[in-house]
Amino acid sequence: MTSVLQQETYRHEALIYAGEDDFVAKTSRFLRDGVAAGEPALVVVSARKIERLRESLNGDAEGVLFADMADVGLNPARIIPAWREFVSAHSAPGQRLRGIGEPIYPERSAVELVECQRHEALLNVAFQDAAGFWLLCPYDTEAMPPEVIHEAKRTHPYLMNGDSQVSESYYGLDSISQPFSAPLAEPPADAAEVRFDEASLAQVRVLVRDQADAAGFSRRQRDDLVLAVSELAANSIRHGGGDGLARVWQGDGELVCEIVDAGHLGDPLAGRVRPKTGQPGGHGLWLVTQLCDLVQIRPFPEGTTIRVHMRRR
Amino acid sequence: MTTSPEAAAPVIQVIEATDEIVALDLEGEFDISAAPELTAYAERVLAAGKDLIVNLSDVTFIDSSIIHALFAAEGQARKAGRTFVLQFGTHAAVERVLEITGTDKALPNAPTREGAIGLIHHSV
Numbered sequence: 001m002t003s004v005l006q007q008e009t010y011r012h013e014a015l016i017y018a019g020e021d022d023f024v025a026k027t028s029r030f031l032r033d034g035v036a037a038g039e040p041a042l043v044v045v046s047a048r049k050i051e052r053l054r055e056s057l058n059g060d061a062e063g064v065l066f067a068d069m070a071d072v073g074l075n076p077a078r079i080i081p082a083w084r085e086f087v088s089a090h091s092a093p094g095q096r097l098r099g100i101g102e103p104i105y106p107e108r109s110a111v112e113l114v115e116c117q118r119h120e121a122l123l124n125v126a127f128q129d130a131a132g133f134w135l136l137c138p139y140d141t142e143a144m145p146p147e148v149i150h151e152a153k154r155t156h157p158y159l160m161n162g163d164s165q166v167s168e169s170y171y172g173l174d175s176i177s178q179p180f181s182a183p184l185a186e187p188p189a190d191a192a193e194v195r196f197d198e199a200s201l202a203q204v205r206v207l208v209r210d211q212a213d214a215a216g217f218s219r220r221q222r223d224d225l226v227l228a229v230s231e232l233a234a235n236s237i238r239h240g241g242g243d244g245l246a247r248v249w250q251g252d253g254e255l256v257c258e259i260v261d262a263g264h265l266g267d268p269l270a271g272r273v274r275p276k277t278g279q280p281g282g283h284g285l286w287l288v289t290q291l292c293d294l295v296q297i298r299p300f301p302e303g304t305t306i307r308v309h310m311r312r313r
Numbered sequence: 314m315t316t317s318p319e320a321a322a323p324v325i326q327v328i329e330a331t332d333e334i335v336a337l338d339l340e341g342e343f344d345i346s347a348a349p350e351l352t353a354y355a356e357r358v359l360a361a362g363k364d365l366i367v368n369l370s371d372v373t374f375i376d377s378s379i380i381h382a383l384f385a386a387e388g389q390a391r392k393a394g395r396t397f398v399l400q401f402g403t404h405a406a407v408e409r410v411l412e413i414t415g416t417d418k419a420l421p422n423a424p425t426r427e428g429a430i431g432l433i434h435h436s437v
Contacts, residue, residue: 198345198346199346201344201345201346202320202322202342202344203320205320205342205374206320219405220405223405223406223409224409226374226406227374227376227406227409227410230344230374230376231376231377234344234345234376234377234378237345237346238345275414277414277415277416277418277419278384278415278416278419280381280384280385281381283377283380283381283414284376284377287377287410287413287414290413291413
């Protein structure tokens with residue numbers, strides 16, 4: 001099956017492994033091959049696995065960069081910009097690059113897992129033109145349930161199983177480019193809410209500020225959440241029909257806010273592309289993604305819901 | 314809908330800092346609904362042939378539409394052959410937006426009025 005892969009294409013590949021030793025053996029081989037071929041590599045996995053990999057590579061890690069997934073990918077929507085930075089920093093004609101990214105691990109909550117799976121799917125859209133970039137995404141069969149492994153085969157066009165193989169169950173770019181419609185849990189009936197338009201946008205900030213104070217958030221976290229939700233509401237005014245509904249409620253150790261409006265978000269990568277400094281537009285969702293712990297964007301027939309989560313630290 | 318007392322309405326004061334420099338002293342919360350007014354004030358100052366200071370020291374909130382208005386004002390100042398300086402440095406929530414958007418690195422700025430005037434004199 002390997003022959004179907006052109007060397008210079010973008011290869012987004014799931015690596016199914018069983019346990020940490022198997023992880024180290026398989027990813028070390030992948031990295032050693034890259035080092036031998038003079039291909040820069042970035043590894044974004046847990047701190048523990050970084051340590052194990054460094055040991056295993058035993059000084060043969062020249063040109064290999066490491067980053068802790070807990071820092072880079074707490075909010076999985078921040079991972080694509082990190083890969084983008086790595087790819088742009090090394091882009092040169094004919095330059096091949098390797099990456100290992102493991103955004104899905106047992107500590108992820110159920111809502112985080114869904115956004116991580118969406119992230120994995122969007123990696124296919126984000127780097128479709130990144131010729132020569134080979135990105136390996138490890139999945140641990142000993143740590144993750146079978147549904148998660150099945151979904152990995154749908155979000156990755158290739159599977160590494162000794163050799164690279166085409167994944168028969170891959171969703172495909174057309175399907176992935178459609179708005180993401182995984183269901184959201186209903187907001188609680190007692191969620192605080194306010195309707196807003198341009199004249200009353202400040203009331204959205206009052207609502208979020210009050211709720212964050214009541215929930216015992218630090219000033220910094222409160223201000224971050226106020227800014228994020230205000231940006232979302234401003235987007236409703238600009239692109240979402242001029243008004244919307246803001247809701248806020250307390251979750252488990254977190255505050256959840258959502259904005260519902262009549263707008264439609266066309267770009268599946270919205271919020272995952274760093275805007276150029278000073279460029280008009282494109283900053284709102286970027287800020288939201290940088291400030292919040294999790295962002296859920298969902299269309300419904302008459303509009304869009306964007307829900308953000310902020311954990312109390 | 315009535316405005317709650319906790320939401321500080323945006324106010325712009327026009328101050329003649331020197332014969333050649335006009336400062337816009339902003340106060341309160343500035344979002345997308347206040348951006349057109351800020352742009353109009355900045356245009357008036359530049360049309361009068363003055364250098365421009367936009368002072369965010371007493372601003373408690375800005376969003377990305379204000380960032381856009383600041384870059385637009387700086388671009389217009391440059392086109393008019395005048396100097397634009399941003400004055401800020403007292404409110405963490407404002408500094409954070411300037412920082413994440415890279416505005417603090419991209420636009421000339423100073424923490425005080427004297428510093429802002431100094432930057433304008435220096436640039437001439």
